[in-house]
Amino acid sequence: MTTPEAGYDHLGGCPVHPDSSVVPLSGPRFHTDPHRLYEEMRSAHGPVVAVELAGGIPAWLVIGYRELHQVTSDPELFPRDVALWNQWPNIPPDWPLLPMVGQPMPSIYFTAGAEHRRHVAMVEPALESIDPFELRSTCENLADRMIDVFCGRGEAELVAEFAEPLPVLVMAQLMGFSEREAPELAWAMKTLADGGAQAQAAYQRFVELAHGRVHQEREHPGHNMITAMIDFPEPFSNEEYGFDVQAVLAAGHLTTADWLINSLGLMLTDERFAVAFGGGRRSVDQAMNEALWEDAPNQILAGRWASRDTRLADKVIRAGDMLLLGLGAANGDPHVRAHLGEGSDLVHAGNSAHFAFSHGEYRCPFPAQQIAEIIARTGIEVLLDRLPDIDLAVPVSGLVRRPSPFLRGMASLPVNFTPVRAVGGTP
Structure with a gap:
């Protein structure tokens, strides 16, 4: 059995070798230099x-x-049906990646065919029930509150103090969670996504919070997204509602946080987007779209499972094999980039044919994309309005990525700026 580090030299080099047929899906280059790594894989x-x-x-x-x-x-041929996986006999119950890969469960994310469409029919209207203008107002208020905490210091760490808490606070409010529960939700989702030793414990806490919220909404209905799900005409069990709440939260939290921070990082390090700091909102849109192409939050998505033996490119895929979706790598496929006008100032301007939201039947629903976009864009715009001279506090080479091949975000983004007063008037 190959260890996770097999194939690497003492410098943490590339795991890709022409004479090796299997590439370990781990190691530093998946989060430090993924584009070059995918090129080497492709070659x-x-x-x-x-x-x-x-x-x-x-x-x-x-x-x-x-x-x-x-x-x-x-x-x-390639359903999202984890029950088909031919590796189940080899998966230990404490496998740290199990929360990311999933287990058979009745949710929008882990069902196939008619059952999947049944869940979509219930979840999408609940997402659509969220008023975009109210959502933006909520985002502005929460963003101002968070910025108030550090705006007088002249320095901040924007991942932990802004980008990660903003989406989960917004989603918690949309779903009726208390602000006290939001940090627990954030910890659980981040820990299970990183796939470390605490991933299983984090997943169990995530289950408790989501299913407990559904039970409370059943007992005391409010005016939120979970209530809208429960009000759907076709009956669903509490367990089904709970797993769908988990799916929406997990899909919307870190991915939105990473979209926000990756876009902001691009604006702080790429002179093409410098106009954003002078109030040019078009640059925010361009940076956000560029980030989806070049720095997609979902780099690798698990997964699909072959329903029968087949071929894909030059490989023989056996029934039950798992296929991981290399969304970030596919965006960089030279067959695509040849048609994008490489060398222009804004290669991807106006082009949204990326895989950042996946594709096909299991593509991120449009209402969810809109929610994520409003949260990320509003967060960036409020931050730039409040702190217009914000700048990196470390060299670009000092920026550290989250240690995960699946999600691409920054571990930290330290910045400096001129101290300003809080909007509430506190120095």
């Missing part, structure tokens, strides 16, 4: 790569744009 193995997860668990990583489009467009 050595083609658009579909045999990889190995922690514990020696095999999977296929799809990094070709056309191949990823094929997989996500064929839910019958």
Whole structure:
């Protein structure tokens, strides 16, 4: 069995070797230099790569744009049905990546076919019930409150103090959670996403919070998204509602936080977006779109499972094999980039044909995309309005990424700025 670090030299080098058929899906380059790593994978193995997860668990990583489009467009051949996985006999109950890969459960994210569409029919209207103008007002108020905490210091760490708490506070409010529960939700989702030793414990706490909220809404209905789900005409069990609440929260928290921070990081490090600091809102939109192409929060998404033996590119895929969606890698496929006008000032301006929200039947629902966009854009705009001279407090080379091949975000973003008064008047 190959260890997670197998294939690396003492400098943490590339795990991709032409004479090796399996690439360990771990190591520093997945979060320090993913674009070059995917290029090397593509050169050595083609658009579909045999990889190995922690514990020696095999999977296929799809990094070709056309191949990823094929997989996500064929839910019958490649359903999101984890029950099909042929590796279940080899998966220990405490496997740290289990919360990311998933288990058979009745939710919008882990069902297939008619059952999946049944959950979509209930969840999407609840997402659509959120008024975008009220949402923006909520985001502005919460963003101002968070900025008030550090605006007088002249320095801040924007991941922990702003980007990560903002989406979870907004989502908690939309779903009727208390502000006291929001930090617990944030801890649980971040810890399970990182796939470390506490991932299983974090997942259990996440289950308790989400399902407990559904029970409380059943007993004392409010005016929030969970109530809108419960009011759907077709009956669902409390367990189903709870798992769908988990799916919406998990999909919307870190991905939105990373979209916000990756976009802001781009504006702080790329002179093409400097106009944003002079009030140019178009630059915010351009940076956010660029981030979805170049720095997508979801780099690798688990997954799809082959319903029968088939071929994909030049690889033989067996029934029950897991396919990991290389969303970030596919965005960088040279077959696509050749048509994007490489070398122009804004390569991706106006082009939203990226895989950042996946594709096909399991694509992130449009209302959820809109919610994430409002949270991220509002957070950036309020921050720039309040702290217009914000600047990096460390060299670009000192920025550290989250240690995960699945999610691409920054571990920290320290900044400096001229101290200002809080909007409430406190110095």
